[in-house]
Amino acid sequence: MFPAENLRDWRGENVIDPDDDKIGDLEAVYVDTTTDEPAFATVRVGMIGRHRLVFVPLAGATVTPKAVRVRYEKKLVGAAPSIDMDGELEAGAEPAVFAHYGLPYQPGLTGARRLARR
Template identity: 35%
Template sequence: MQTDIDPRSLIGRKAFDRDGHRIGTVDEVYLDDATGVPEWAALRTGLFGRDAFVPLEPSRVAADGLHVPYPKALIKDAPNLGVGRHLSPEQELRLYRHYDLDLPSAPSPGRDVGAVADGD
């Protein structure tokens, strides 16, 4: 993802899967505590508003919203981790595995990921 984007500007934007289908709306953006880099987005999906986490890298931001390079089914099957609090290293590891991403260096307390929400 472009690191010069203000993570708050993503909140409320539409999100699309790799085929261009709308999958939801960005509800929260999670920053790496150590670097401050936006790392994950929680998307409000479906009729009942379940949140699904998606990685912001290799996603891209465009004028119409956030484009996530994964199929809708994979995104909707992401681990249900709850929103509004830090992701623990273990939760983040589950997400890396779910999306088959290269694992970061060994998790540490500095790797916890904090949320940025629209009223923070």
């Protein structure tokens, strides 16, 4: 996996699926609070005036010269839990983000949030 610092440099770049279909633009990186490693990204999707941010796992993601390629298909990512463009992921919504992709969820130490925006 690549360092979170480098992923932040990709903000605004394309996020594509395994078939090279554009999903949207990288908006932010969320790290796993138990490891401080990149775990999810938010991707800006939607039409002009109706954008929202969806979450996609970064495990297995690769970079190309102009995009970040994730392991998940565009349709699945588009149906993922989302927040408003100026919204914040609420702690109670974290399990749904993991569940959407069939990933196990366990709160951080002492029940703390599992994801933090960097």
